[in-house]
Amino acid sequence: MQEKKAETTKNAKKVNLLDHNSLKHMLDESVSEIVTSRGYVEDVRMSNVKLFLGTVIIVIALFAQFYNKKFPGNRDFLLGCILISYTKEKNAIMFTYPPAGSVTSTGLVVSSKLPRFSDLYTLNIGSADPKSISAGKPVEFTRSVTQWFTKDGVLVEGLFWKDVEALIDDYAAEPKKKK
Structure with missing residues (x-):
């Protein structure tokens, strides 16, 4: 009995409950595993x-360090990089291809x-190409992280997996036809 308890404790995903970034990172990594x-x-x-x-920004920064042009001169390039990140990526954890053998031609964006x-942790699943004819309607849930972690900071993976898999199933479900 002691061996089994030690084995499950060793494999448990534990996080500091007071560290907001660690909590989000742990949940996001688990979502990636589930998907x-x-x-x-x-x-x-x-x-x-x-x-x-x-890499391009680092190279430019190295040149900028030794070049006489200051910040306002390179502002447009920096704004362009930020805009690409903000409009395309948003809060995305991962982008996927469609599953093998699937009838849809788009993957998922999980954010x-x-x-x-x-x-309150909000998980959203949508289509990687929302304008596609095979894109599904985005789905999301918002739940308290307290229901997935013990007081010691151990993730109760079974509960979390069940919630995320239900959300994936909701996204993949065929829309009901109106009568």
Whole structure:
């Protein structure tokens, strides 16, 4: 009995409940695991674009450090990078391709919010291409993180997985036809 308890404690996902960023990161990582376990493959193109833009910005910053042009001169480029990040990515955790054998031609955009000084975690699932004919209606839930964590900060994965899988099922469900 002691061995089993020690084994489950070792595999448990534990977080500091007072650290807002750790809570959100733990939940977001778990959501990514759940979505990929359902057959969705992560689309990393946006991450690659961000890495490329980050590299370009670092190179420009190195030149700017030794170049005589100051901040107002490079403002337009910086605003463009921020605008791309804000309009395309928003609060996205991950982008996916459609699952293999699926009739839809779009993947998912999974995003989340956990406002500072709040215990309400909002998870949203929508289409990666909302203008597509096969795009589903976005779905979301907002729940208190207190129902998924013990008082010691251990994530009760079964409860969280059940909630996230129900949301994925809601998104994938066929819309009811009106009579």
